[in-house]
Amino acid sequence: MTKLSVNINKIATLRNSRGGDIPNVVEAALNAERFGAQGITVHPRPDQRHIRYQDVRDLKQVITTELNMEGNPIDSFIDLALEVLPAQVTLVPDAHDALTSNSGWDTKAHQKFLSEVIATFKAKGIRTSIFVDPDPEMIRYAAETGADRIELYTESYASGYAAGREKAIAPFVATAEEAVKYGLGVNGGHDLSLENLHYFARTIPNLLEVSIGHALISDAIYLGLENTIQLYLRQLKE
Numbered sequence: 001m002t003k004l005s006v007n008i009n010k011i012a013t014l015r016n017s018r019g020g021d022i023p024n025v026v027e028a029a030l031n032a033e034r035f036g037a038q039g040i041t042v043h044p045r046p047d048q049r050h051i052r053y054q055d056v057r058d059l060k061q062v063i064t065t066e067l068n069m070e071g072n073p074i075d076s077f078i079d080l081a082l083e084v085l086p087a088q089v090t091l092v093p094d095a096h097d098a099l100t101s102n103s104g105w106d107t108k109a110h111q112k113f114l115s116e117v118i119a120t121f122k123a124k125g126i127r128t129s130i131f132v133d134p135d136p137e138m139i140r141y142a143a144e145t146g147a148d149r150i151e152l153y154t155e156s157y158a159s160g161y162a163a164g165r166e167k168a169i170a171p172f173v174a175t176a177e178e179a180v181k182y183g184l185g186v187n188g189g190h191d192l193s194l195e196n197l198h199y200f201a202r203t204i205p206n207l208l209e210v211s212i213g214h215a216l217i218s219d220a221i222y223l224g225l226e227n228t229i230q231l232y233l234r235q236l237k238e
């Protein structure tokens, strides 16, 4: 069954807005686990505008599910991952000034770089995943880097869902099928929500994990974190 990794970036955004420690991100992660999350995702950005490098260290000490650390593998990110040893590193090609992640890797153009970074992580036993657009052509090159998984960048699925979910999901199915063919595990994330998750999870072959933050934490404002996590888990079960 597909695992739910809760992205807690937005908990850190709220904390940072007042400069103190409310809400506490470690407590939020532990509660998310207690309420059923099967993983915790963080995306420490270079400006540390939400998750800080120290948060990643603190989280790794206490969480009991998988820690998924996402980001652009700049030197400081690589050093942090090698120090903390998360269960999974997801490589995302985001620019320093990007509002949020806005594309997958061109795995053909960056194959050499990705291969080197992945070898570094794999030598330390860290599972690796490459964030990709829904483009089957990217899969062969992703597989050649030695990565374990790909993460489908689901923004275009989420934004196209209301207009026609069959059309919106088609390139994701083709890309996931190609990944399965090459022996890569499939993760997904970005703008997944209570509205669009169920169809995604039941249509994408071999979907191992989804990481969800923005919509889930927003839903929790109205529904509470425990109830919200249960609702997301239900979308993955039915």
Ligand SMILES: CC(=O)[C@@H](O)[C@H](O)COP(=O)(O)O
Binding pocket: 007, 009, 010, 043, 045, 070, 092, 099, 100, 101, 131, 189, 190, 213
């Ligand atoms: C890789 C990905 O899609 C998520 O990490 C997403 O970008 C969340 O990051 P922000 O919370 O910084 O928008």
Ligand SMILES: NCC(=O)COP(=O)(O)O
Binding pocket: 007, 041, 070, 151, 188, 189, 190, 191, 192, 211, 212, 213, 214, 215, 216
């Ligand atoms: N990898 C995607 C992720 O962690 C969460 O993205 P979003 O739900 O905040 O858009």
